[in-house]
Amino acid sequence: MSAPTSSHAYGIGVIAIIVALSASIVFYTSFYLPESLAKPSVDEHVLHPVSQTIIKMIEGSANPEQQDNYVPKLVNLQLGIDNHVIWDNVDNTPHTVTPDHRAEDSYSGPFGSPGVIMPGDQYEFTFTEPQEIEYHCEPHPWMKGHLIVTKARF
Numbered sequence: 001m002s003a004p005t006s007s008h009a010y011g012i013g014v015i016a017i018i019v020a021l022s023a024s025i026v027f028y029t030s031f032y033l034p035e036s037l038a039k040p041s042v043d044e045h046v047l048h049p050v051s052q053t054i055i056k057m058i059e060g061s062a063n064p065e066q067q068d069n070y071v072p073k074l075v076n077l078q079l080g081i082d083n084h085v086i087w088d089n090v091d092n093t094p095h096t097v098t099p100d101h102r103a104e105d106s107y108s109g110p111f112g113s114p115g116v117i118m119p120g121d122q123y124e125f126t127f128t129e130p131q132e133i134e135y136h137c138e139p140h141p142w143m144k145g146h147l148i149v150t151k152a153r154f
């Protein structure tokens with residue numbers, strides 16, 4: 001008499017374990033895994049700094065005789081303050097923002113304009129970690145800029 005009851009309970013136990021297991025697999029693959037594979041978590045203040053930095057590619061930059069091209073040429077950025085940078089081509093010639101050596105931000109990805117920045121266009125990049133980058137313009141290699149990204153000094 002007791003045998004059927006216990007095998008029934010055993011069956012329910014097995015089903016319960018299977019249900020719990022599949023539920024945790026579903027949770028792991030649909031919630032935990034995508035979250036952990038996603039971009040690194042970055043402080044809100046770094047993602048949305050209080051101000052942005054504008055670097056202008058000024059008129060006449062295509063002329064190697066002209067001293068100023070990326071203005072300002074040397075920029076010190078502080079994370080959470082002004083680490084969102086906009087290169088604004090106010091010249092009448094296309095330019096690029098190309099790192100001298102491959103540079104990457106673990107949140108924003110590879111640094112550098114994907115192609116030329118046409119007159120009137122802009123290139124934007126948000127730095128999320130300290131680094132130092134020297135860059136130039138591909139068609140006009142005498143155009144040189146320098147970025148230093150540091151943590152905010154309080």
Ligand SMILES: [Cu+2]
Pocket residue numbers: 061062094095096137138139140143
């Ligand atoms: Cu150029």
